[in-house]
Amino acid sequence: MKIWITAGMALASVAAMANSFTVATFADPSGTSSNPVIYVDVNAFIIYGGWNQPGLTLETPGLIGGGSVSNAQFTMSTTSLTSIISGVYAMGSGTINFTDSSLNPVLNIAYTKGLVVLDGGAGSSDLRLDGVTFSGPNVPAGLSQEMYNFSFANGFDNGQFVHSYTASFTSSAVPEPASMIALGAGLLAMARRRRA
Numbered sequence: 001m002k003i004w005i006t007a008g009m010a011l012a013s014v015a016a017m018a019n020s021f022t023v024a025t026f027a028d029p030s031g032t033s034s035n036p037v038i039y040v041d042v043n044a045f046i047i048y049g050g051w052n053q054p055g056l057t058l059e060t061p062g063l064i065g066g067g068s069v070s071n072a073q074f075t076m077s078t079t080s081l082t083s084i085i086s087g088v089y090a091m092g093s094g095t096i097n098f099t100d101s102s103l104n105p106v107l108n109i110a111y112t113k114g115l116v117v118l119d120g121g122a123g124s125s126d127l128r129l130d131g132v133t134f135s136g137p138n139v140p141a142g143l144s145q146e147m148y149n150f151s152f153a154n155g156f157d158n159g160q161f162v163h164s165y166t167a168s169f170t171s172s173a174v175p176e177p178a179s180m181i182a183l184g185a186g187l188l189a190m191a192r193r194r195r196a
Contacts, residue, residue, distance in 0.1 A: 023062030033156035036164035043161030125152035
C-alpha cells in the first residue's frame with residue numbers, strides 16, 4: 001500500500017507541475033562580472049546578494065494585476081552553506097525581498113533550504129531553493145509547491161574564496177486546487193488498478 005501511495009503522490013506531483021505558472025522572473029540586469037548580483041563565499045560558507053541599481057525589470061505575471069516593475073531592487077539575506085561535495089553546497093533558510101525603485105514591497109520569498117552548484121561548466125552554475133513561501137501585497141492565495149531558480153552567469157573568482165556572479169531568476173508555483181485535484185485523481189486511479 002505504501003508503494004501505491006508513493007506512486008500516486010509522484011503522479012500527482014507531475015500532473016500539478018504541468019499546471020505550474022511563473023510567479024516572477026527577471027533577466028540578468030548586469031551582464032558583466034565587474035557588477036555582480038550574487039556572492040558565494042566558500043571560505044566563510046555563506047551566500048548573499050542583491051541589486052540596488054537601475055536596470056532590473058521584474059516581470060510579475062503570477063501576481064494579482066501583474067506586469068513589469070522597472071528598476072526593481074532586491075536583497076538576499078546572508079544564508080549559510082554546507083559543503084556536500086566539491087562545488088555543491090546545501091543552503092540554510094533565508095529570504096529574498098523585491099521592491100520597486102521607491103522601495104515599496106513587491107514580493108517576498110522565504111525559503112527553508114536550497115542547493116548551490118558552482119562552476120560545473122558553461123551555464124551550469126545555479127541556485128535552486130525549496131520550502132518556498134511567497135508573500136507580498138499582490139500575491140494570490142492558495143499557491144503550493146513553490147520553487148525558484150537563479151541561473152548564474154559571468155562567474156568571477158577573486159582568489160580569496162569568493163565567487164561572484166550575475167544572475168537571472170525565475171520563480172514558479174502551482175495553484176493549490178490543481179495540486180489537490182491531481183493528488184486525488186492519482187491516488188484514485190492507483191486504488192482502482194489495485195482492485196482490478
